[in-house]
Amino acid sequence: MSVPAWLARGVFRVQEAAMRRPTFAMLAELERTQWLSRSEMLDYQTGHLNVLLQLALAHSPWHADRLQAAGLADAVRAGAVLPSDLPRLPTMDKRDARDNVERLVWRGVPGGVFPYTTGGSSGEPLIFYFGRARQAADAAGRLRARRWWGVNPGEREVYLWGAPVELNKTDRIKSLRDRLVNQLLLNAFEMSPVRMDDYLQAIRTWNPRAIYGYASSLALLAAHAEARGIRPRLDALRVVSSTGEPLFPHQRELIERVFGVPVSVEYGARDAGLMALQAPDGSLLQMSETHLVEVLDAAGNPAEEGEAVITSLVSAAQPFIRYRTGDVVRRSGRADPGGRGLAVLDAVVGRQTDFIVAADGRIMHALAVIYVLRAIPGVGQFKLIQHAVDRLEVQVVPDARWNDAAREAILHGLRARLGATLVVDLNLLDTIAPEASGKHRYVVSHVPLHGALAQAVA
Template sequence: MSVPAWFARNVFRLQEAAMHRPTFPMLEELERTQWLSRDDMLDYQTGHLNVLLQTALAHSPWHASRLHTAGLVETVRAGAVLPSDLSRLPTMDKRDARENVEQLVWRDVPGGVFPYTTGGSSGEPLIFHFGRARQAADAAGRLRARRWWGVEPGEREVYLWGAPVELSKTDRIKTLRDRLVNQLLLNAFDMSPACMDEYLEAMRAWNPKAIYGYASSLALLAAHAEARGTRLRLPALRVVSTTGEPLFPHQRELIERVFGVPVSVEYGARDAGLMALQSPDGVLLQMCETHLIEVLDAAGNPVEEGEAVITSLVSAAQPFIRYRTGDVVRHSGRNDPGGRGLTVLDTVVGRQTDFIVAADGRIMHALAVIYVLRAVPGVGQFKLIQHAIDRLEVQVVPDTYWNDEARAAVIRGLQARLGTKLALDIRLLDAIAPEASGKHRYVVSHVPVHGGLAQVGR
């Protein structure tokens, strides 16, 4: 049973205050700053960048050493660094963050420092640390974006998210807390047909105003509902928000068809934070108040489409300065149709591990092989794992139409894309397990992508 929205909102405020997280003051700030002009937003970012660099200089020896080498120390002390000056610093990556953690973390940061672990879906899990400012920024950014869609804090939401199979006493307390703030958590780690039937019924009873979860898990639930012939009646629902991974066009179309509302994409990462959210105008708006995003090629040169390299302005506890995310994004020169001063990203193309490398060196987006599998009758669910440039594992959950011709069609289609010498291992399974993070990825490549992504085929 839900509680009145005003009650849930007040419980949420009290919780954030008790945890010393300035979520609601930051929300008020974001409501104001989103309407800044581009020039005023740049001034805002510049001020916060200098505070971050001064903090890093004082409390993160690893960053301090790099600032000294780049000849930026006096400029940092004077508070005169411009975002364009960041190019004088080398980039950092997950290995840097992992191997130099004690030289990075400011353990006496006001409000405390908290360890966290990335999901490791890139093959490189990372233990990192964040403070209250980073937590509040992520929550406030999400609350602001919900308001774009007409969803106020405290209104009913469903989260299709990772959850433990067995609930401990602490987990039961969290479940009670979730209900008091009108959040219903459904376990993305358990997506069996029986569980998904229960999830659909729980959604009907809860009648949420927003649904939030992994893109692949929401697409899987929508496909299950459609296969069951289930009609979802959720009259309060305004938006389905996907996160954690790129949303493919066929997933968006499926989710919107089944749930009957628009899909809003959220772009973020556990280590890098919440970076961009989609507005009702269909554009992906950067969290300019909390992140600087550079788009670089493998050599570190600015490009229109390339790797997102971020500087988190709310990462004082463990500064992420010019941090290579491994995500491929495309910049846009457009302005927000809604009149905000937030930068528009054209799209998040995918992770570098979401690309397939053909035998002739061509780099192909995951969709190139996804469309092959989707077109074959008999393929219920699938996952492709590229172990080597000439070896591909194809996991298939077959339906009643699977036969020898379906198998042959899969082989023909993939070899047409990736080369006739491609060795294919087709494995028929009863179910495909999610990643450790709970996500259901269609394509995973263990073949390194060299030479940047300028030659990406879409």
């Protein structure tokens, strides 16, 4: 049973205050700054960039060395760096962030630092640290975008999602908290036909204002509903928001046909943060207040389409400055038709994730197995290839921490997810080659889905 939106919003405010996250203050700021002119937005970004660089110079020795070497240290101290000066710094990548973490992280950042692990688009695990400002910015950016679609904080939402924290904390307190903030969590790691029938019934009963989830999981659920002849009647629903991977045109059409509302895409990454969200007019609007986004070709030159290289203005806890995301995006020169001063992206071209099928018929998002690998010390890079429901090939580039315990942790973790009879072929490699397309896919499944389910995720 849901609670009134005003009560859920109040509980959410209390929760954020208790966690020392300035989410609602940030939301008010974003509601104001989105209407800045382009020149005013540049001034806003410049001010916040200089604050970030000053903190990096003072508290992140790795960045301080680079700022000194680039001849920018004096300009940073004077607060005189412009976004156009950033190319004087070399880019940084996931390996830089991973190998130099103790010279990057500012453990004294106000509000404290919190570790997070991400697999990344190349399957190269990264443990990084973020602070309260980053958490608040992500949450506030999402809340602002929901308002574009007529969804206010505290209104009912469904999350088709999965992560270790959500999946393990099933106690009464967590369940009560979810309901008190009007959030219904459905596990994207457990999508058997029977479970998806339950999900569709739960969504009908909950009658959410918004549905949020992985693009391919949403498409899979929509395909299952259509195969069952089910068209959910959701009078309150205003938008389905997809995240985590590119949304292909046929997936968008399928989801919109089944649920009867537009789909909005979201572009973000665990390490880089929330970077762009789609408005009702179709524009993919950057989080210009929190991110500077460069688009670079293979030679590192500005391009219309290329790799997204970001500077997160809310990453003081562990600064991400000219960080190579590994994602391919296409820039747009258009202004927002809605009149906002936010920059516009044409498209996010990168990332695709396969589903994994267990021997008992469960269909789970690939992140269910990625979470196993990325949390194990000793795994430098990885790739998983499912050859059959009972056979999984695991390619690992080990680092200096690799040992027999890491091997056993992989076997135990994967069998816990996919069944005790799973055959795991574990291969240690010096490098993991990209696909023929040049992209890295960290999970590949050769186990076919059937019928409409296959079309949903193709």
